[in-house]
Amino acid sequence: MRPGSGTALEAPRSLRGREKADGAVLLPPAPDGPGLRTGPGTPLRPVRVNESGVPGSGRGGRPVGAWDTPDLRGRGAVPSPAVKPRAARIPAAGELPPAFRHRILPVLLVLPQTAVLFVFFLYPAAVALLQSLFVQDAFGLSQEFAGLENFARVLGNPDWYGSLVTTLVFAATVTGLGILLALAIAWPLVQLRKGQQWYRRILVLPYGIAPAVSGVLWLFLFNPAAGLLPAFLRTLGIPWNHLLDPDHAMILVVAASVWKQVPYNLLFLLMGLASIPPSLLEAASVDGAGSFLRLRKVVLPCLASTLSYLVTMGMAFAFFDSFAIIHQTTHGGPGTSTTTLAYQLWKDGFQGMDQGGSAAQSLLLIAVAGILAWFQFRKGNDQGAWL
Amino acid sequence: MKRHIAWMAGLVLSVALGAQTAPVEVSFWHAMGGKLGEKVQAMADQFNAGQNRFKVVPVYKGSYAETMTAGIAAFRAGTAPAIMQVFEVGTATMMGAGGAIKPVYQLMEENKVAFDPAAYLPAVTGYYTDSKGKMLSFPFNSSTPVLYYNKDAFRKTGLDPEKPPRTWKEMEACGRKLVAAGYKAAYTSTWMSWIHLENFSAWHDVPSGTLGNGIDGIRTELQLDTPLHRRHLAMLNDWQKDNLFVYGGRTSQAGALFANGDAAMITDSSAGYASYKANAKFDFGVTMMPYHDDVKGAPRNSIIGGASLWVFQKQKPEVYRGVAEFFAFLSRPEIQADWHQSTGYLPITTAAFDLTRSQGFYDKMPGTDVAIREITLNKPTVNSRGVRYGNMVQIRDIVDGELEALFAGKQTPEQALKAIVDKGNQELRKFERTAR
Numbered sequence: 001m002r003p004g005s006g007t008a009l010e011a012p013r014s015l016r017g018r019e020k021a022d023g024a025v026l027l028p029p030a031p032d033g034p035g036l037r038t039g040p041g042t043p044l045r046p047v048r049v050n051e052s053g054v055p056g057s058g059r060g061g062r063p064v065g066a067w068d069t070p071d072l073r074g075r076g077a078v079p080s081p082a083v084k085p086r087a088a089r090i091p092a093a094g095e096l097p098p099a100f101r102h103r104i105l106p107v108l109l110v111l112p113q114t115a116v117l118f119v120f121f122l123y124p125a126a127v128a129l130l131q132s133l134f135v136q137d138a139f140g141l142s143q144e145f146a147g148l149e150n151f152a153r154v155l156g157n158p159d160w161y162g163s164l165v166t167t168l169v170f171a172a173t174v175t176g177l178g179i180l181l182a183l184a185i186a187w188p189l190v191q192l193r194k195g196q197q198w199y200r201r202i203l204v205l206p207y208g209i210a211p212a213v214s215g216v217l218w219l220f221l222f223n224p225a226a227g228l229l230p231a232f233l234r235t236l237g238i239p240w241n242h243l244l245d246p247d248h249a250m251i252l253v254v255a256a257s258v259w260k261q262v263p264y265n266l267l268f269l270l271m272g273l274a275s276i277p278p279s280l281l282e283a284a285s286v287d288g289a290g291s292f293l294r295l296r297k298v299v300l301p302c303l304a305s306t307l308s309y310l311v312t313m314g315m316a317f318a319f320f321d322s323f324a325i326i327h328q329t330t331h332g333g334p335g336t337s338t339t340t341l342a343y344q345l346w347k348d349g350f351q352g353m354d355q356g357g358s359a360a361q362s363l364l365l366i367a368v369a370g371i372l373a374w375f376q377f378r379k380g381n382d383q384g385a386w387l
Numbered sequence: 388m389k390r391h392i393a394w395m396a397g398l399v400l401s402v403a404l405g406a407q408t409a410p411v412e413v414s415f416w417h418a419m420g421g422k423l424g425e426k427v428q429a430m431a432d433q434f435n436a437g438q439n440r441f442k443v444v445p446v447y448k449g450s451y452a453e454t455m456t457a458g459i460a461a462f463r464a465g466t467a468p469a470i471m472q473v474f475e476v477g478t479a480t481m482m483g484a485g486g487a488i489k490p491v492y493q494l495m496e497e498n499k500v501a502f503d504p505a506a507y508l509p510a511v512t513g514y515y516t517d518s519k520g521k522m523l524s525f526p527f528n529s530s531t532p533v534l535y536y537n538k539d540a541f542r543k544t545g546l547d548p549e550k551p552p553r554t555w556k557e558m559e560a561c562g563r564k565l566v567a568a569g570y571k572a573a574y575t576s577t578w579m580s581w582i583h584l585e586n587f588s589a590w591h592d593v594p595s596g597t598l599g600n601g602i603d604g605i606r607t608e609l610q611l612d613t614p615l616h617r618r619h620l621a622m623l624n625d626w627q628k629d630n631l632f633v634y635g636g637r638t639s640q641a642g643a644l645f646a647n648g649d650a651a652m653i654t655d656s657s658a659g660y661a662s663y664k665a666n667a668k669f670d671f672g673v674t675m676m677p678y679h680d681d682v683k684g685a686p687r688n689s690i691i692g693g694a695s696l697w698v699f700q701k702q703k704p705e706v707y708r709g710v711a712e713f714f715a716f717l718s719r720p721e722i723q724a725d726w727h728q729s730t731g732y733l734p735i736t737t738a739a740f741d742l743t744r745s746q747g748f749y750d751k752m753p754g755t756d757v758a759i760r761e762i763t764l765n766k767p768t769v770n771s772r773g774v775r776y777g778n779m780v781q782i783r784d785i786v787d788g789e790l791e792a793l794f795a796g797k798q799t800p801e802q803a804l805k806a807i808v809d810k811g812n813q814e815l816r817k818f819e820r821t822a823r
Binding site: 141246353 | 452456459463480484487634635637640643644784787797
């Protein structure tokens with residue numbers, strides 16, 4: 001026990017606040033014992049205090065927030081005796097809630113998810129880790145322990161860093177544009193009085209289309225010889241050739257991916273917008289905030305958690321699911337200008353049959369994605385806006 | 388009880404007998420989709436109907452790369468098919484896997500099926516033969532690059548449609564007239580690495596790599612950074628400015644430019660004939676690939692692309708017997724001639740070629756004999772019998788990437804070829820390491 005703790009004076013602010021309101025006195029509790037609380041005309045009420053002396057904040061205890069509830073309802077008064085049995089039901093530190101006192105049930109409940117996690121994530125990851133340490137021929141007839149050679153080869157290849165930059169540019173553009181476009185569609189859509197559902201249904205359609213098909217459709221649109229868009233661009237005097245121009249190729253791949261990603265973002269943003277209390281927006285209007293200011297000061301902060309989620313999903317899509325679109329449109333070219341890390345590792349693994357090198361690349365990809373996700377989660381938590 | 392045992396014994400016996408009389412299944416994984424797939428099935432049906440001991444079961448496994456990946460994965464899992472179709476760029480990988488494949492010459496010998504390697508076209512078998520002249524895989528579908536040209540465009544421009552350009556110089560002269568007459572582009576090409584480096588080297592009788600283009604050993608190194616190769620790429624690069632050449636993509640995408648009339652000439656696989664016949668709304672001709680006429684010994688002969696059939700190890704003897712008979716069946720002149728005529732792939736035996744000619748096919752379909760004339764133009768030399776590089780898929784990818792950077796004006800032909808050789812050699816060393 002830390003010095004000074006164990007006195008209920010150090011209880012959460014909510015308790016202390018009430019103290020002032022009703023002038024209650026807190027009795028010093030016996031060490032490790034329940035704190036007793038008296039006040040004029042109020043019955044004694046046992047308060048369970050755990051090791052650290054802070055109610056409910058220790059291991060196995062209930063979160064502090066749970067203690068706040070009777071507080072608010074009590075309007076400064078100590079709960080009436082009728083509430084007593086409820087308070088007594090709060091489990092002590094280390095004690096399991098009744099539903100989970102069963103030993104096997106929780107294990108059974110967690111088992112399916114654990115099995116899925118093991119079969120589809122942990123096991124393949126372990127195999128990849130093992131493979132990345134070996135140099136092996138395509139048929140698995142001979143293998144040789146290579147230590148970290150595969151990693152050294154990948155990290156020593158300047159093309160890998162090129163792919164990394166390509167991936168980051170691609171991911172940032174697809175995620176950013178995908179969200180901006182979705183927001184630009186969602187904001188007017190929620191203000192629509194009639195036919196909103198129909199617009200929504202139509203706008204969400206592209207999400208049902210496989211990435212490969214999306215790739216083919218955009219390839220037709222952008223075909224330098226026969227496509228509609230190049231023909232239109234030619235009239236503007238802009239020559240289009242994504243077969244040779246790296247920027248054009250990137251635009252093509254990004255366009256196909258964003259088109260796939262917008263409907264998904266749209267669904268979530270519509271939900272997010274619908275959950276903003278109209279009173280907030282009305283209050284802002286009354287205060288004289290224009291449409292843009294309302295968007296900036298009310299809507300966006302309210303959407304923070306949705307946006308944060310969409311950024312993560314967009315990044316995950318760009319990192320891992322972009323394969324089909326790239327494979328259908330540019331094959332990673334021209335040069336290696338649209339070769340993302342995922343595409344490069346597919347090429348080495350499935351076309352080049354280089355198991356070790358490919359496994360090393362997949363681990364590095366997981367590491368890169370992991371670092372980005374970590375940053376995002378941290379940022380999301382800082383805003384207190386994580387889903 | 389005894390009656391039960393007798394009954395059971397009878398059942399087991401009849402099942403065993405039944406299994407013996409049922410034909411032995413020979414699985415055949417291939418990458419021939421659409422019409423080609425139907426043709427493969429028809430050939431298997433014909434073989435199956437002709438005898439009752441074996442049943443060849445063709446299974447379409449997707450693209451060449453997918454088929455190969457599936458076959459290799461199956462081998463690792465112990466469930467490999469008897470026969471697998473592998474594209475020519477996978478040849479070195481297959482040859483490097485001595486413990487996984489059964490050489491065709493050995494298969495034929497062991498099963499005492501009549502087999503004369505001399506009956507096959509040397510330019511075809513050269514690809515699939517080891518340094519001792521033993522055939523390791525069975526050539527199935529082979530093609531070679533040819534020049535297609537738009538005869539209508541030639542007529543409108545005042546060029547003689549029966550006198551297509553033979554050399555790159557004539558290509559330029561001819562191309563300038565076509566562009567001046569308003570054609571968007573004079574010339575384009577499919578499969579840049581295959582046509583403009585691998586075949587280009589063979590056609591001009593220069594090596595593309597050491598150790599006989601890799602056929603004599605896996606220590607091979609690329610030899611593409613030569614004045615001739617530089618000059619050729621520089622020419623194509625310069626041609627872009629005047630639309631004499633337009634880059635059309637890594638694989639066969641450029642075909643669309645020719646078929647819709649934008650480009651008046653194209654180098655493409657001879658197997659593209661049927662597709663142009665069906666899609667081009669103009670009269671077109673087929674002729675041999677152009678060459679640089681100041682290079683001694685050019686044109687020599689072209690080399691092939693396409694695929695061959697590989698036999699996996701660890702199959703039952705009766706399955707091997709079935710495979711050997713199926714290969715003998717596929718080699719029959721009438722079967723080969725039919726395959727050649729209906730698909731545009733090369734006939735793999737001289738007899739099939741002779742039969743096709745005697746049937747008058749080449750007179751009816753002018754240009755369909757260009758491919759075979761190209762590969763048999765001269766006796767193949769060490770430079771022109773074929774290429775065999777490990778990690779060829781990656782090397783082609785490197786070539787495509789560097790050429791795209793060249794044609795986009797981001798590097799010079801010298802830089803492109805140097806990068807191709809440097810990065811390509813790294814792939815070769817990587818392959819050497821795993822193939823040991």
